[in-house]
Amino acid sequence: MGLNHRAVALQLIIFVTQWGLMIIGFGILAAVVGPLRIQSDPSLGRYFDAAVKAMIALVLSISWLFIWDRQVRVYFYRKREDIAEPV
Amino acid sequence: MLPSGWEVTTAVLLAIISFPVSLVLTRFFMQVNARRGIFGIDVHKLSKPRIPEMCGAAIPVTLILLSSIYVLIGGGNSIMMLAFSLVVGSAAVVGAVDDRLKMRGIYKPLLTLLCGLPIVALGLLFPNQVYNPTLQVPIFGSFHLPVIYPLSIPVAISVTSNTTNMLDPLNGTMAGGVSIISAALLIGVLITAPAPSAVFLYACLLFSALGFFYFNRYPSRAFAGNVGQLSVGAALGALAILSRTEIASIVAMFPNIQNSFFFLSKIKRFTEHRALTAKPTKLLDDGRLASSSDPKAPLTLVRTLLVGRPAKESEIVSTIFALFLVSAALALITMILIG
Numbered sequence: 474m475g476l477n478h479r480a481v482a483l484q485l486i487i488f489v490t491q492w493g494l495m496i497i498g499f500g501i502l503a504a505v506v507g508p509l510r511i512q513s514d515p516s517l518g519r520y521f522d523a524a525v526k527a528m529i530a531l532v533l534s535i536s537w538l539f540i541w542d543r544q545v546r547v548y549f550y551r552k553r554e555d556i557a558e559p560v
Numbered sequence: 561m562l563p564s565g566w567e568v569t570t571a572v573l574l575a576i577i578s579f580p581v582s583l584v585l586t587r588f589f590m591q592v593n594a595r596r597g598i599f600g601i602d603v604h605k606l607s608k609p610r611i612p613e614m615c616g617a618a619i620p621v622t623l624i625l626l627s628s629i630y631v632l633i634g635g636g637n638s639i640m641m642l643a644f645s646l647v648v649g650s651a652a653v654v655g656a657v658d659d660r661l662k663m664r665g666i667y668k669p670l671l672t673l674l675c676g677l678p679i680v681a682l683g684l685l686f687p688n689q690v691y692n693p694t695l696q697v698p699i700f701g702s703f704h705l706p707v708i709y710p711l712s713i714p715v716a717i718s719v720t721s722n723t724t725n726m727l728d729p730l731n732g733t734m735a736g737g738v739s740i741i742s743a744a745l746l747i748g749v750l751i752t753a754p755a756p757s758a759v760f761l762y763a764c765l766l767f768s769a770l771g772f773f774y775f776n777r778y779p780s781r782a783f784a785g786n787v788g789q790l791s792v793g794a795a796l797g798a799l800a801i802l803s804r805t806e807i808a809s810i811v812a813m814f815p816n817i818q819n820s821f822f823f824l825s826k827i828k829r830f831t832e833h834r835a836l837t838a839k840p841t842k843l844l845d846d847g848r849l850a851s852s853s854d855p856k857a858p859l860t861l862v863r864t865l866l867v868g869r870p871a872k873e874s875e876i877v878s879t880i881f882a883l884f885l886v887s888a889a890l891a892l893i894t895m896i897l898i899g
Contacts, residue, residue: 475875480865481882488814488883492890496897499807500700507703523707530708538821545822545859549867 483548491541498533506530567635567756574630575763578622582771585618590775590782598659600783604730604873606847611780614659615772616735616788620652622768623795627761636757639682639689644761644798646678651721651794655786668725668790669718675794676717679801680710691801698807698897717797720809723816724793726823729841729862730877731780735773737884738792741812742766744888745805748895758803765795778874805895812891815883819861826858841866848872 506529512518593599593612600613627641654671657663683690693709696702728734746762749755769792775782784792800809810817838856840863841849850870851863865871865879 475872475878476882477865477869477871477875477879480867480869480879481886484883485886487818488886488890491814492811492894495807495811496698496894499695499697503695503697503700503703520707523705527708541818541821542825545818545864549864550859 480549487541487544487548490544491537494537494540498537501533502526502530564754564756568750568754568759570635571630571756571760572763574633574635575626575760576767578626578764579767579771581625582618582622582768583774585621586615586772586775586782589615589617600785602731602780604841604843604849605779606843611783613783614656614785614787615775615782616784616792617652617656619768619772619784619788620648620791620795622771623648623761623764623791626764626768630760636760637689639686640757640802641761643679643682643690644795644802646682647675647717647798648791648795650675650678651717652787652791655725655788655790658786658790668786669722672718672721672790672794673714675721676714676797679717679798680713683710683713692804695806696804696898698894713801716801716806717794720797720800720813721790721793723813723820724796725786725789727816727819727861727880728784728789729860730873730880731778732773732776732877733880734784734789734792735769735776736877736881737815738796739766739769739773740881740884740888741796741809741891742769742799744812744892745799745803745808745895748808748892749803749805751892752895752899753804755803758799758805761795761799761803765792765799778877807898808891808894811894812884812888814887814890815861815880818864822859822861822864844870849876 506526509526510522511525512521590612593614598613599610602609602611624645627645630636631638631641651672654668654675658668679690691709691713693706694702694704695709724734724738727737742762742765746759746766749758749762772782772784772788776784796809796813800806838852838854840852840857840860842852844850848870849862849866849872851866851868857863861880862876865876
């Protein structure tokens with residue numbers, strides 16, 4: 474089987490890093506963000522709380538994808554993204 | 561009432577039938593579609609062979625058929641099976657329409673949003689029988705999402721179906737990748753919480769994908785088409801929600817996520833591969849594939865794996881399967897950590 478061992482090894486580093494970050498991110502959501510009560514109003518406050526928590530989750534997701542993006546570009550593409558020159 | 565171990569064994573044994581069913585149906589679609597002139601060109605071969613398209617329809621047909629039989633013999637949660645079948649069926653219809661009419665790129669994500677609605681509707685009608693809005697997180701416990709969870713279901717189905725659709729550029733990558741993902745999640749479900757319905761659906765997806773893979777593997781004799789790709793992706797998304805394997809499913813789909821994210825971040829719009837002016841790879845005179853030197857070309861997973869090292873199509877397919885094995889192993893660890 475003609476595997477590209479270098480690519481698999483680099484992707485393994487990327488996947489394991491992203492997996493670890495993802496678990497930490499979900500941990501922050503479950504342990505810190507989840508129990509937060511920003512509004513005590515039982516009706517509308519519930520939706521406000523949900524919206525704020527969704528925004529925090531969105532920011533964490535974007536940060537996660539940004540780190541993923543940087544890793545792939547550093548490991549596989551040397552120059553700026555406009556050039557996308559192979560290593 | 562039958563003991564749980566026996567129920568799980570019955571579920572797996574029935575699901576194994578989906579392999580020959582999918583195999584026969586794929587053969588059937590190959591013959592019918594070839595007669596009707598439904599072909600795709602295998603652009604990564606020097607000879608540019610014409611391959612029967614839309615044969616992936618065998619997978620959703622097998623999944624819906626076997627789910628119906630499972631409910632009829634009294635084996636599973638009928639509401640859950642109905643939700644699964646509606647999601648898979650509607651995604652297959654969207655894919656078939658796209659295969660025939662060649663819709664603009666934006667319509668597929670929009671229409672597949674609607675495919676998640678059966679789970680939301682049935683979940684509201686039958687609370688706690690379809691989905692559970694408490695997300696289980698590895699190590700850190702769980703958190704309740706009564707508002708966000710149902711709202712995110714259509715998005716989840718749209719994302720999984722379209723990301724699966726995008727990672728089928730080479731022979732057998734979609735069917736092989738989905739087989740690896742569903743095998744890992746099936747093992748995870750069997751180890752952690754072997755609910756018969758979840759075991760049955762994951763096993764069904766595994767064996768029906770393998771049945772299609774037999775004809776789709778390198779060198780392909782059948783192409784899945786959007787009908788197969790979207791429905792299989794929707795099946796993965798639906799199963800993640802119905803069997804409470806959301807986070808493990810995200811991990812298992814890491815190769816798909818990377819491919820779609822880098823495609824969208826470069827192109828900055830939803831578009832079809834056929835509409836791209838700058839292709840991510842090029843075919844060399846010796847039949848090997850190489851990374852494109854066009855700066856406008858998207859940084860797809862295949863292009864990334866070809867950086868600085870042209871390779872045969874079969875080698876790239878093997879490398880992609882190795883990546884799926886890595887992500888599947890991480891998904892399995894995730895499920896064990898959740899417990």
